[in-house]
Amino acid sequence: MFKVLLIDDEPLVGNVIRTLFNWKKNGFEFIGEAYSGTEALGMMEESQPHIAIIDVNMPGMNGVELQRILQERYPSVKTIMLSSYDDYDYVRECLRNGAVDYLLKHRLDEALLLNVLGKAVKDLQEEDRVEEGRLASKKMAETMKPVLIRSRIAELVRENGEGAGRLELAGGLEGLYPGAVRYAAAALQIIPFLLLTESFSDSQTNRLVQQAVDVMQQSLGDIHERTAAYVENGRLMVVFAFKERSEHAGCSEAHRWMGKVQHALELMLNLKSVYALGHPCASLTQLGTSYRSAEKALDTSPVVEKGIRSERVTHNEPAAKERPNEQHFRVALTIEEQKQLLLALESLDQERIQQLIASVCGSVCHQPLHSPAVQMIVSELLHTGDKALKKSISTPAAEAVMSELPPRRDLGRIGSMYELEEWLRSYFTALLNLLKRQRAGGSYSRHVSQAIHFILERYQGYINLEMVAASIGLNPSYLSRLFKEETQCNFSEYVNRIRIDAAQKLLESDQYSVKQISSQVGFTTYNYFFKVFKELTGMTPHAYVESLRPERQRSKP
Template sequence: MFRVLLVDDDALARHDVKSMVDWEKMGFTLCGEAHNGAMALSMMEQQPPHIAIVDVSMPVMNGVELSRRMKESFPQVKMIMLSSFDDYDYVRTCLMNGAMDYLLKHRLNTSALLTLLNKAVQQLQHEEREQEVRSAQSKMIERLSPVILREHVANLARDVHGAGEALQAYARDNDLYPLALTYVTAVIQIVPFLLLTESLTDVQKNRFVQQATEVMQMAVGDIHKRTVGYVGEGRFMVLFASEDRSEHAVTTQINQAMSALAHSLEKFLNLKCVFALGTLCGSLRLVGASYAKANQDVDGMLDQGLHASSRRDSLYMEEQKQLLLFLEQLDLERMHQLIASVFADLRSQPVYANPVQAIVSQMLQLVDMTWQRYHPQASLADYEHAPARNELGRVESVAELEGWLLAYYARMVEAIKQQQQHTGGSSSKLSRHITKAVQFIADHYAANISLDTTANALNLNPSYLSRLFKEETQMTFTEYLNRVRIKKSSMLMESSSYALKQISSEVGFVSYTYFFKVFKSITGMTPQAYMDQLKQSK
């Protein structure tokens, strides 16, 4: 039954319309009567009709205003307008607001009314069919999406409740693995994942993972037979579906595919990996157990040497203090001596062992801390002469890793010296007053701070602070503050979670126009151009 709402302030007119048609017999039901547009809207909010027969001239809210409100809130309801001769201009407006057609009251009869009601039904049925087609297409696209398939596979590794059954149902509904008799998983760990990604933003890290996933998928073949899923923290899973029953044949095929995968990672992304195979199983519901076995084997490789009495998994506190001191003093010789003594305890372990990765990570964090002390307004990764971490992907042994780390420290020291020469600074640290001023800016850049407020907070004369700041940083206080704010705004833009005007406010700019001007002067492009560039890179 199609629901019909009558909207007319004239009770006699409503009675005439009701008496013209055998509503139930013709497939309609009168779901209500409203005396004006406001009352009709209230009733629609409770239960929207399929069709509304609306008089143009009514008190409180006339049919013209009602048609406008219905177009905004109930566009699916078909409107049939009733009017007298002198209301035609209003009717035309109603038609522009989406009304289907109109009837002149003095010509209203059963035949004319049924014609328009059936016309409304045809439109409703046509729109319903179109919606069903769009919904079916949308569901098909969603079901066959590689992202959805990979998520189903990854959920097995994440031990999500019912993941095996969900994957089996998904595969059945989408005709995946149709001839498979045997299933097995492989677990892959990118060896230097922690060291490669800990200094990246979330956007950069996600891009890194996506590239690795695509390269692995390309290496193993058809995603609907061999599916790569990302588990987390540099760990991936491949689900293999084979038509062979022979364990030997299946194992041979998978070993060949995994060798191709490891080769592709190294060739295209300069990444080393370790992997292990799980047990064979005959059902997708049992694949979780296959993953657990492979995952345990990979963990065993990464934890090698961790429990030996002569091994350790972190820097000693004294070593951390000494390295920080040598870094601040730019004493490269003593840095190398200390690093060599630490690696003397690590050389018998594989390069992918967790203790090795953890200790190198600590050493790299000390580098970042030192750089921030010299340049709190800039990231080490943004400086063009700074050492890059992407070379870590080619490291194959602890000895090579030690050599890489020594070179990294050497390049970092050289970067600090070059940056100081570029800004006209000396190799010594900033004075006590300017160090405090720089820290105050880092802590309060988002607030409405100025040279005067900073000087007052530090109990200094503003003129003295201004002169000292310029001498030691080669920038005015305002220039330095603006660079810090623009740097922070760029980081917010990468998250894609804020509008530009909100970002300008978040980093301390009172005026968006001034933010626009400063951003362009420092970066060479407008904020919107920078956002567009980020979107393209994604």
Template sequence: MFQVLLVDDEALARNDVKSILDWEKHGFTISGEAHNGSMALSMMEQHTPHIAILDVSMPLMNGVELSRMIRDRFPKVKMIMLSSFDDYDYVRTCLMNGAMDYLLKHRLNAAALLTLLDNAVKELQSEEREHEARSAQTKIIERLSPVILREHVANLARDVQEAGEALQSYARENDLYTHSINYGTASVQIVPFLLLTESFTDVQKNRFVLQATEVMQMAIGDIQKRTVGYVGEGRFIVLFSSEDRSEHTVTTQINQAMSSLSHSLEKFLNLKCVYAIGPLCGSLRLVGSSYIKANEDTNVMFDQISNASILKDSLFIEEQKQLLLFLEQLDGERINQIISTIFAALRSQPVYAMTVQIIVSEMLHIVEMSLKRHFPHASIEDKGLIPSRIELGRMGSIAELGQWLLNYYARIVEAIKQQHAGGPYSRHISKAIQFITDNYASNISLDITASALNLNPSYLSRLFKEETQMTFTEYLNRVRIKTSCMLMESGTYTLKQISSEVGFLSYTYFFKVFKSITGTTPQAYMDHLKPSKK
């Protein structure tokens, strides 16, 4: 029986409500009567009904105020409001306080009241079912630790000894996969994980991995049937279980789930991934071998670090020297040629390969060194002058990655040129400084610069001295020596090579100018850069 409390200050009105129905026939019983709000609350404290029928207009505490207090103190109680007046403000307030409906006393009849009572019962039953479902789910979650489950699944991919037996034991203890017949796995690789996370702290990396795990889990469904585990270095394992006997059906379901997973990573986290699906098997003990095949098919090269380093060294040492030099010379055309050459050699590699990521990481490191020299007190990326690294998450091919780096370097060169051209200089001197920046490595002079700018050499010489407090030659030599110091710090050039690369025709003259500007010889400067031996 569903218990109903009647609250009305008029005894006659309460009798009318009681007499309008055969309450017990319809599954209800009048559990109590109250003639004001305070009495109703006191009765509800002693015995809470399922439904309360409230009069709106009562002394001391009206039905509107009472409905608010019932909502706050007894939120499960369903309220039906009765009144002699058709007042919209009352209606609105009562509904806002949680009342189910509002009836005028002069229109009250058995059918209308029974309809409201039945609606109240339906809501109570629906809420009870939801509560039971939540309670059952909570019990499962309390018993089942997603962290432990994911670790057991990840151990299958890490080739931990007896990982299959450990997972099977854990599944038995927690009623997992109880009716499963077929099992399968998938190997997932985030592209390119290393480049996205190499500058992260451990906390940031863990947060990134957890976020990716949750998005993938959301995409594939119930963790108790389909479980995502993190293996390491941007790799994940997905374990599938199914009660379906048809291998074709199960394989189709896995393919659909992985397609959804890939789409969700790109939609919610802007991350591309590659994945492969392993063969089905009939036991948790065998899913490790399924993952091995899936992992092979993704062609993941993260375990081939030594081979990657060999290829990197043979491919990249000379290009690295040239890239550093051309960046300091702000030679965009030759930078493009070097980047294109590097990626032509990498075109057969998958974008997520360790080889690719090591090389791209070093190319970005060259940029970072240059930025620190030219922008020591500002974050150029924060100002939007260069693409954010987060864009790397979308890269799905070597061609895309190569184009991204071409744009990246082009933006860097442009930003540095703008920085050089700025400052408290006139238009002519700003152009002269830009000309020096672009051409210092060649045999330029005051006359050549003046001719390029359509200026009189004497006028340019006088203006240059007035604004920079240096002669044209002094300024040119300082640019060349600054660049030579950068090349020395790279450790990839001899002193004679550096002398030639920065525009000095004579090593002896380079030696003399270097000492006059830095106060030390080029060799002493190089020796100072070498790590001390203890």
């Protein structure tokens, strides 16, 4: 039964309306009349009507003012306006303020009044359904486990368009954020995620992800105000629910929370991260759009200069296509770069290795460090290093000595291209030292191993027995005798073997002329190089190159 209150200063009008039809039979209860706006306000608390029929033109507080006050104080009460021809301007204002409809007094009859009352009832019933749904959603959200909340949030941001799927998901989460009037999504990327997890099992990767989500949520506090969820490939999101409408205040608050999240990830898990905040929105149905604007800002974030790390990106940063002098984005190492790195490692050429690292890092310095492309390129560099190590050392032994290299978990602390380049330099320096140690190893004594290690480091330049002896603190004559006993060749012969071995690798690369190679491997004259090469290999350098042609032809696509 819907309760109806009439407010009109004319008793005659009240008498007509009260006797137009059987109110109870039609589902209504006529609860009384008020003859002024002031009297009506006094009756509201006690009578609690569902519908108020209000005369527009009353002395004192007119119907327009009364309707405005009712909308503010009792928004659930539906209002119907009574008017004459000459006060339609007032009626129009009431309709704008939320009145259901209006009735002209001189045309009032049973059918018209029941029709308008029916409209009011439909509005009330619809509001009841919405409120019931909201309360049910709130109850469900309050009992939802965090893992389910995060799953629903992630589904919501992946849902495109304004289809039923998105609306249903948003409706199911509406009660999760009580009192929220605005929302925003932030995208956060664990910078080295793909590199860190490359060798992980699925369970190890899942454990890292869960740890990251847990650390983030602990930093964010109440899940009903700020929610962390995992998306994919080291990308996480945070949903912010704001209780005030100011965009500026909300965004400032979100940036403050994201700063805490970054600090916690670095402190607790040794993980550097970068984030971007998306456009604020008024509804959960728009959360996907907010998140995508954050991802766009994140994945086109500005270049990070040496030694300076930018962790905060906002949705109004210029997109990549808007930035001047943008270079071509790389996605992988070239085959030539891989060949050159492998050759430099096999030749123990530290200078060339450092040049290659600088060149590769320089070519991707304009790309986001967290991008899959940059991490793929770094992964290929490391795989090339692994290949050189396993080629030089048997696989079981290679697995053992790899523990002596800088651990890849250190990549988690890298936050800039400058830091990445420095880490790669130290990694390949350590790898090169391993390769040198392997070549100098075997059954040799400590002094001979030290001498061989010195030769491997210096063979590209001038080197003699006296220099090596001085470096390890031995008499040259004693070292010469010891060296020949253990290696079965004299010092100069051993140096030449190392140089010719390096020359063969350079010839196989097909990158340099024979004369260029002779100087690169430490020979002062081409003629002497030619003579030594033939003595040790049984053929001239040019004949050696010719012998490689059939193999090269077979390897061509």
